[in-house]
Amino acid sequence: MTTMWQCQGVNSPAAPAGAVRQGSLRELNLALVLGRIAAAGRPPSRAALAAETGLTRATVSAVVEDLVAGRLVTEAEPTPRAGAGRPARGLVLAGDGPAGLGLEINVDYLAACVVDLAGEVRHHTVRRADLRPVSPADALGRLADLAARARADAERQGLTLAGAALGVPGLVDDAGRVRLAPNLGWRDVPVPELLAHHAPLTETVDGVPALVVDNEANLAALGELHSGAGPGSFLHISGEVGIGAGIVLDGALFRGARGWSGEIGHIPVRPDGPPCRCGGRGCLELYAGQEAILSAAGLIGADLPADTAPARLTQLAEVGQAAVLHALAEAGTAIGVTVASVINLLDLDTVVLGGAYAPLTPWLRPPVLAEIDRRVLTAAWSPVTVRPATLGPNAAAVGAAGSVVRRIIARPAGWLARV
Amino acid sequence: MTTMWQCQGVNSPAAPAGAVRQGSLRELNLALVLGRIAAAGRPPSRAALAAETGLTRATVSAVVEDLVAGRLVTEAEPTPRAGAGRPARGLVLAGDGPAGLGLEINVDYLAACVVDLAGEVRHHTVRRADLRPVSPADALGRLADLAARARADAERQGLTLAGAALGVPGLVDDAGRVRLAPNLGWRDVPVPELLAHHAPLTETVDGVPALVVDNEANLAALGELHSGAGPGSFLHISGEVGIGAGIVLDGALFRGARGWSGEIGHIPVRPDGPPCRCGGRGCLELYAGQEAILSAAGLIGADLPADTAPARLTQLAEVGQAAVLHALAEAGTAIGVTVASVINLLDLDTVVLGGAYAPLTPWLRPPVLAEIDRRVLTAAWSPVTVRPATLGPNAAAVGAAGSVVRRIIARPAGWLARV
DNA sequence: CGCTATTTGTTCAGTGGTTGAATTAAATGA
DNA sequence: TCATTTAATTCAACCACTGAACAAATAGCG
Secondary structure, three states, rough: OOOOOOOOOOOOOOOOOOOOHHHHHHHHHHHHHHHHHOOOOOOOOHHHHHHHOOOHHHHHHHHHHHHHOOOOOOOOEOOOOOOOOOOOEEEEEEEOOOEEEEEEEEOOOEEEEEEEEOOOOEEEEEOOOOOOOHHHHHHHHHHHHHHHHHHHHHOOOOEEEEEEEEEEEEOOOOOOOOEEOOOOOEEOHHHHHHOOOHHHOOOEOOOOOOEEEEHHHHHHHHHHHHOOOOOOOEEEEEOOOOOEEEEEOOOEEEOOOOOOOOOOHHHOOOOOEEEOOOOOEEOOOOHOOOHHHHHHHOOOOOOOOOOOOOHHHHHHOOOOOHHHHHHHHHHHHHHHHHHHHHHHHEEEEEEEEEEEOHHHHHHHHHHHHHHHHHOOOOOOOOOOOEOOOOOOOOOOHHHHHHHHHHHHOOOHHHHHHHH | OOOOOOOOOOOOOOOOOOOOOOHHHHHHHHHHHHHHHOOOOOOOOOOHHHHHHHOHHHHHHHHHHHHHHHHOOOEEEEOOOOOOOOOEEEEEEEOOOOOEEEEEOOOOOEEEEEOOOOOOOEEEEEEEEOOOOOOOHHHHHHHHHHHHHHHHHHOOOOOEEEEEEEEEEEEEEEOOOOOOOOOOOOEEEOOOHOOOOOOOOOHOOOOEOOEEEHHHHHHHHHHHHOOOOOOOOEEEEOOOOEEEEEEEOOOOOOOEOOOOOHHHHOOOOOOOEEOOOOOOEEOOHHHHHHHHEEEEEHOOOOOOOOHHHHHHHHHHHHHHOOOHHHHHHHHEEEHHHHHHHHHHHHOOOEEEEEEEHHHHHHHHHHHHHHHHHHHHOOOOOOOOEEEEEEOOOHHHHHHHHHHHHHHHHHOHHHHHHHH
């Protein structure tokens, strides 16, 4: 039983690529029904599910029986009552079944969290520490420690971890190796190998690797997808030390040919601008990165701890400090120019400002919208929404955990076969 | 039987969104087997199909029987022989079954073509005419005339038209209305209504509209997808009078939230550059549009007919005319800056230069690659291919016709139900 | 309180489509 | 000529969904 590590497929739609045997039929309907239960506002009855899916009540009953037996669904006791007739038994995602472990390594903190099927965060730990001076092996060791505690807490609550996902601020290849994490100073770090010594993460469940490593911005976008406005298409911009983006198209994260999409921080804003350490010139990060904003606001060298600088920025913006407002306007314009390009290219109708940008949205939104209006061909007919992210600061960790349970919801047959 | 017109869904994957009844099973396997036959290099046998799909030979035989009965597949007479054993009967897409009608309106020509299931172009007509002074109604009338002749020719060859697609150089909404076609001078043209008077295009087949209207660049990209290197992800840039792009992700055209993706011509290259008539500043079209290149090459006002200007450009480039080489280098650099942004965002590994750019590839490719190398974060590890389009000048018309037959291949059950 | 109307959920024979093994078909090669 | 080999078909078994009938559980009404 070899442990496989791979980065792709965190979110796979229920499209059968290969042969469709008769068992696939049940698999697809399991996914269909479970998906409806997950998406429903209030607990739906079997009859309601039959009506909205087009299946017969008999089939829905059979499918639900499987789901209940597999601890994915339970019947809601407080039945929501309606008019006459036999009362419906509401179905909800089980709170004591499988759960996902989400991990995050960032420049100045480690995070671990556990999310159950229903999307509730059942455990959350953040450990602040500047990880730049720490070796990757040490950092991953500390992370494994956090993960072990998270697992223990989850089991204490009766949850079963069904997998884990780890977000890192850098480029990850198919084997889970971190090719480049500039702000962390990592280069070609074989995360799977380094974590292989730590027990709780090395088990393989089904054909799916027990741990999926992915870009932090991708996972944050997935978190936004599942917690936010539901399926659709949007661009989620993560303003951390660097600037990353996750692209959600039609309710699915788009990863690109090799999983390296969303490197929005190095899109040129001014092709002849100052050189960037990526080798290019005039990249967005030089105008809207955290360092650039702090410098323009005159806050560089104000010996602030790295993690309080964004909060300070918000404070000063709220009291209307001129230099800060100017810095944010400049940054917003640069973001707007870039976002306009993205919208011209992809025709998205929503832009989500995440990470450190989220609390700065009131000041960033106007210049961003102004550039969109000026530069997007279709802006006149179809407005673009710019809104802050709904998830908090550790969106990537929550999104990572969510991606694990979302995979089970998208393909419950795999989980049921394990139990 | 109302005629519905819509622009979306030219290429829909075989993913069942709703309930999966037992009939869907056959539908999915029909699509699976037909898709393999279409993708295979040499005519595969039933046994080979069974082996690669995972279905049993019995099932494949039954499925193939349906496909043959529906005139989608025929047995190839000259059986390709192998070693010992009963000889296989090769299966090929039928050349006398359904076919697609492809139409194109561009600034200086109209085109119509017919493509059969196998992708062969069975009819092709181009009528050159400057359409800017012509009213939309007149232009569409001429187009309907071309379409009628194409249909007559197709029927003479024993083909049955299964639908039509029309490419226009502009933005098309879900109802088939051309919201804006700047280079044609069209604005809010209700193509379906105007064409409704012309008989051969107004029939509705199945739930699918008889005519799909789409952006020319999108259809050209689809043509490239089906005729070129097969599935994958690439950016197809159509260099016509304006600059459009079609984005193919994982073998499927990406249309965006409203079908208006790919407006690459108005991505800002220099945010503070000269004003563009789109309202923005420094758009790509100002640096790499046909007019810009001709002007920089000193060919503006050289009273060339519009349609021979690109050819003249190639001639002069081949003899090494300095001004032309310089103009192409400048245009290539601008394209490269833009393409670098796209690749940073989407992580594509292939860029296809289409339309008027195709023959200019030898001169455009070096500066494009240079900018990619400088500005794309991952360029060091993963090379990007820049190549000319394989389809000729009327790629959009051929792609339009191909999109019709491709839909049948992706969802043969719909066609079989009609016969 | 009892009856009916109403809606939910289950049971069961029927059916469509796939499976797996046996059978037939058509060639090669010794 | 006959064994070998591969291709394709036939057929009983089986799986999952359908449709209709039935049982369960409640509200409303006299």
